[in-house]
Amino acid sequence: MIKKFLHSFRYFLLGNLREVRLSKHFSEIIIKYKSSNNLNILDYGSGFHPSVIVYTSKILNENEIVANISCMDFYNEEELEKLNKLYRHINFSHLTNVENKKFDFIIISDVLHHIGIDKIEEIKILLAKLSKLTDFVLIKDHFEYGFVSRTLLRFMDFIGNYKDGVSIPKSYFNKKSLSSLMNDLELEKVHDVKKVSLYKNIYFPFSLKKFQFIHLYKR
Numbered sequence: 728m729i730k731k732f733l734h735s736f737r738y739f740l741l742g743n744l745r746e747v748r749l750s751k752h753f754s755e756i757i758i759k760y761k762s763s764n765n766l767n768i769l770d771y772g773s774g775f776h777p778s779v780i781v782y783t784s785k786i787l788n789e790n791e792i793v794a795n796i797s798c799m800d801f802y803n804e805e806e807l808e809k810l811n812k813l814y815r816h817i818n819f820s821h822l823t824n825v826e827n828k829k830f831d832f833i834i835i836s837d838v839l840h841h842i843g844i845d846k847i848e849e850i851k852i853l854l855a856k857l858s859k860l861t862d863f864v865l866i867k868d869h870f871e872y873g874f875v876s877r878t879l880l881r882f883m884d885f886i887g888n889y890k891d892g893v894s895i896p897k898s899y900f901n902k903k904s905l906s907s908l909m910n911d912l913e914l915e916k917v918h919d920v921k922k923v924s925l926y927k928n929i930y931f932p933f934s935l936k937k938f939q940f941i942h943l944y945k946r
């Protein structure tokens with residue numbers, strides 16, 4: 728009941744602006760850095776309402792790019808059947824071992840903070856593993872700047888994710904912790920979208936642009 732209400736409330740408040748804008752950013756970056764018009768893309772933690780990757784694939788298609796897209800998350804059998812039937816051009820699967828696959832881009836959008844920033848070793852192992860399979864890792868995540876931003880981000884994560892049973896983060900990256908993680912992993916930042924605007928300004932007393940980042944990393 729409360730989950731259904733939160734789903735409708737979020738849609739009433741925000742619509743699908745986040746998904747439309749993120750897919751625009753993601754496709755622009757992929758188009759800029761692609762080495763061919765035939766791409767293998769993995770969306771790791773694609774979500775239970777995977778609009779971002781669905782819209783991204785549509786834009787790539789409109790740009791005559793053949794994108795072979797794989798999506799992974801904690802889907803159950805029923806969800807997998809539904810998603811694979813609904814989006815026949817995308818392959819949805821369980822989070823399984825991907826070690827012998829190769830991708831041009833791996834997208835990790837708003838996933839790392841759900842693993843838990845306090846579990847930095849787990850994040851490091853995951854990124855080290857995924858980055859070996861791809862030329863580029865595209866990461867969208869949040870920056871916190873202190874108590875107020877952390878609380879606001881947690882509130883938004885609750886509204887956005889409680890309905891899907893996704894764990895609500897306790898904290899987020901700050902610029903220093905992210906940069907130290909990427910240095911340890913020897914991943915080079917090649918693209919940085921500054922001031923990512925995903926929500927209508929009228930809903931928020933101050934700009935949320937600096938709370939979001941979209942980075943492209945190269946091995």
Ligand SMILES: C[S@@+](CC[C@H](N)C(=O)[O-])C[C@H]1O[C@@H](n2cnc3c(N)ncnc32)[C@H](O)[C@@H]1O
Pocket residue numbers: 771772773774775777778779800801822835836837838841842888893
């Ligand atoms: C906020 S949703 C993001 C969905 C989509 N990527 C997007 O940007 O709209 C976070 C997703 O991360 C997934 N997730 C959480 N922990 C994960 C993990 N350890 N590995 C992979 N995915 C995870 C959740 O199941 C959830 O679907």
